[in-house]
Amino acid sequence: MxxxxxxxxxxxxxxxxxxxxxxxxxxxxxxxxxxxxxxxxxxxxxxxxxxxxxxxxxxxxxxxxxxxxxxxxxxxxxxxxxxxxxxxxxxxxxxxxTSGYQNPKAYYQVNYTQIKPYGKVGYTVKRNYEGIKTWKIMRRLGTANGYNKYNQATYNAVRNFQKNHHLKVTGNVNEKTWVKLGFSKSSWTSIDAYVAPLGAHAWNGRTEHINAMIKQAYQYKGNPYLVGSSSKPIYGTDCSGLVMQALYAGGINPAPISSIHHAYPGNEWNSRNLWASKKFKHVAYSNRQRGDLVFYYQPGTHVIWHVAIYLGGNKVIESWPPRIMVQPIKNGQRSNVAGIARVFN
Incomplete structure (x- = not known):
């Protein structure tokens, strides 16, 4: 019995x-x-x-x-x-x-089909644009100054280049000027179009999605800090550019915040747009967990100016001048934490 x-x-x-x-x-x-x-x-x-x-x-x-x-x-x-x-x-x-792991409906939903580029693939580069295309153009024309923003000097250099090569003189770089500068035609669209591949499946749980996000961020480790940049791991990024590609790998699409628009004038501060999004769950600093986003504000102004990915053990991976690196969650350069946003709930 x-x-x-x-x-x-x-x-x-x-x-x-x-x-x-x-x-x-x-x-x-x-x-x-x-x-x-x-x-x-x-x-x-x-x-x-x-x-x-x-x-x-x-x-x-x-x-x-x-x-x-x-x-x-x-x-x-x-x-x-x-x-x-x-x-x-x-x-x-x-x-x-079940249909698989998913965030509650109030938050960003996890994608299980490859996220598509949001914005115009193959955009013309103009004054005040940033990103990888601008970085390449400035280096090619000798106007690089450590800050890849399409400035007046670059605009003038492009006009002179166009005059000398019998191109329509606009001061802007379209596909024809890009190719004439010596860049490949395929790179004109591939730089814009890159979206990190999904690193987790529907039958993977929260931990695997966090790991996918962090694994993507590590592919950029050691690359230079490049303002307004968010493209392939062969290039550098800025802080929110790194976070966006990591989010894509985890299946999160924060559109209309996008890697393409990140290069457009004013979008280098997408850390502020991410912070303002109501589709992340904000939690107390004391409740931070691996995979959360850590937002920082500028001393004095209290304006959001930086975002990093929390790794646990009081470490983050971030893009901060001069490069993408792993650092303590607080250090002498940025220690004013505005809050914590949870990506996966």
């Missing part, structure tokens, strides 16, 4: 089997067709075999998994085979069918 009672308890917990379930029980209590993606409702065990004789690990509430098929071994209740080859109970009391 004691053994039977123990077996019934294990079945209730999804950790064992009591024998073959009746057709009615299987239909009502267990998944008999592939649910696609599941979310764990109560702590369950993973097994190495469908008969659940070889324990692999234990997973807690909130865990997600992709299911490849439903398996039924004679004399046992149905189990779900995951895409990792492990098995978990098909008991609906312990696992629930």
């Amino acid at each position: 004691k053994k039977q009672w123990l077996m019934r308890l294990l079945v209730a917990l999804g950790l064992g089997s009591l024998g073959a379930a009746t057709p009615a029980q299987a239909a009502s209590n267990y998944y008999t067709t592939n649910p696609g993606i599941i979310r764990v409702k109560k702590t369950v065990a993973y097994y190495k075999d469908a008969a659940k004789t070889k324990h692999d690990s234990t997973v807690k509430v909130g865990h997600y998994a992709k299911i490849s098929k439903v398996v039924t071994v004679k004399g046992h209740a149905p189990v779900l085979k995951t895409n990792t080859g492990k098995y978990v109970t098909a008991n609906k009391a312990f696992v629930a069918k």
Whole structure:
């Protein structure tokens, strides 16, 4: 009797089997067709075999998994085979069918199809524009001054270049002038169009999405701080440009804030626009967690002027002159924290 009672308890917990379930029980209590993606409702065990004789690990509430098929071994209740080859109970009391990990509706929704560029791909570069195109143009024309903003000197240099090469004289760089400057035609659009690839799937949970975001940010580590820039990891960025590409990798699209518009006049301060967004959950500094965004204000003005990604352990990854680097959350250059925004809830 004691053994039977123990077996019934294990079945209730999804950790064992009591024998073959009746057709009615299987239909009502267990998944008999592939649910696609599941979310764990109560702590369950993973097994190495469908008969659940070889324990692999234990997973807690909130865990997600992709299911490849439903398996039924004679004399046992149905189990779900995951895409990792492990098995978990098909008991609906312990696992629930879901479309995948997602933020609450009030916040930015997580994308599971590649995020598209927001803005005009192949935009003409004009006075006061910033970004990678401006940086390249200024270096090519010898007007670089440590701050990649399309200034009057660059405008004049472009006009002279256009005159000398029989191009329409505008002082602006369009595709024809770009190519004549010696840059590839493909780079005219590829610099603008870059959006970091998604680094997590719908069947990955919060931790994996945070890891995807941070992994993307690390690809820029060591690159130079470049104002108004947010493109491929072969280039530098500024603070919000780095954050935007990291967000894209995690599946978050903060449009109309975008990597393309980041190069437009005035958009170098997208840290302020991100801070003002109501689609991030703001939490207390004392509750900061890995993957949160840390916003800083300028001493004296209290205006937002910087954003970084929290790594845990009082460290952040950020783009701050002269380069993209890992730093303490507070240091001698910027220590006035305005607040913390949570990306994944």
